[in-house]
Amino acid sequence: MPIDPNNFTQLNVGEQGSIMDETAVDYGDIAPIANPYPLASGSPVYRRRSRIVLAGQGTSEICNVTNSNLAGYEYGITVKPIARAYANPINYFDEATGVSPNTPTTVATYTVPSSTIFSFQGFKVSGDLNAKFTLIVDGSDTYTIRTTNANLDGLMYFNTPIFELNSGSFITIQVVYYNNNVVTCDFEGTIIGFNTAV
Numbered sequence: 001m002p003i004d005p006n007n008f009t010q011l012n013v014g015e016q017g018s019i020m021d022e023t024a025v026d027y028g029d030i031a032p033i034a035n036p037y038p039l040a041s042g043s044p045v046y047r048r049r050s051r052i053v054l055a056g057q058g059t060s061e062i063c064n065v066t067n068s069n070l071a072g073y074e075y076g077i078t079v080k081p082i083a084r085a086y087a088n089p090i091n092y093f094d095e096a097t098g099v100s101p102n103t104p105t106t107v108a109t110y111t112v113p114s115s116t117i118f119s120f121q122g123f124k125v126s127g128d129l130n131a132k133f134t135l136i137v138d139g140s141d142t143y144t145i146r147t148t149n150a151n152l153d154g155l156m157y158f159n160t161p162i163f164e165l166n167s168g169s170f171i172t173i174q175v176v177y178y179n180n181n182v183v184t185c186d187f188e189g190t191i192i193g194f195n196t197a198v
Helices: none
Strands: 022-030 043-048 088-099 106-110 114-125 131-139 139-146 154-157 163-166 170-176 185-197
Touching: 022 139, 043 163, 088 170, 106 185, 114 131, 139 154, 170 185
Parallel strands: none
Antiparallel strands: 022 043, 088 106, 088 185, 106 170, 114 154, 114 163, 114 185, 131 139, 131 170
């Protein structure tokens, strides 16, 4: 049966209390999926996940926070963000041909479609000569990659998406290369991420 996000096992702290604490988590999957979870089309698919509960007589027994004179035997909990599940990967590729030197030129522009959120994960670039590539998000310079004669390929990639954009926002890869000779070059770029319906 599908998991009800409002019906989960909750820890009852104390003598004879429950040893489990769970919650239903929506990881972004959307029905339909195969049995035994016959959900209505478009419904979110929840998964049951355990929760960590910290308990003590006071906050000092849960965590004693210090930022100086660490002795090496202190205790702590390491946390990290949970990567969401995504159903629609985006690898938007485009290129600019015959680019003149010393002139900033657009290589690729991706506009977030309506009714979606775009989660940015990285971008790849390449070209005939070494160049400076700038990623521009809604008109603001955000990241820069500089390629070299030894390596004409550039990549900036994050395991977890680092920002999201609403529909209508746009991401642009711009290139500029410096050369005193009048020679034109070709460049290409790929914008990497995921779209999630809203």
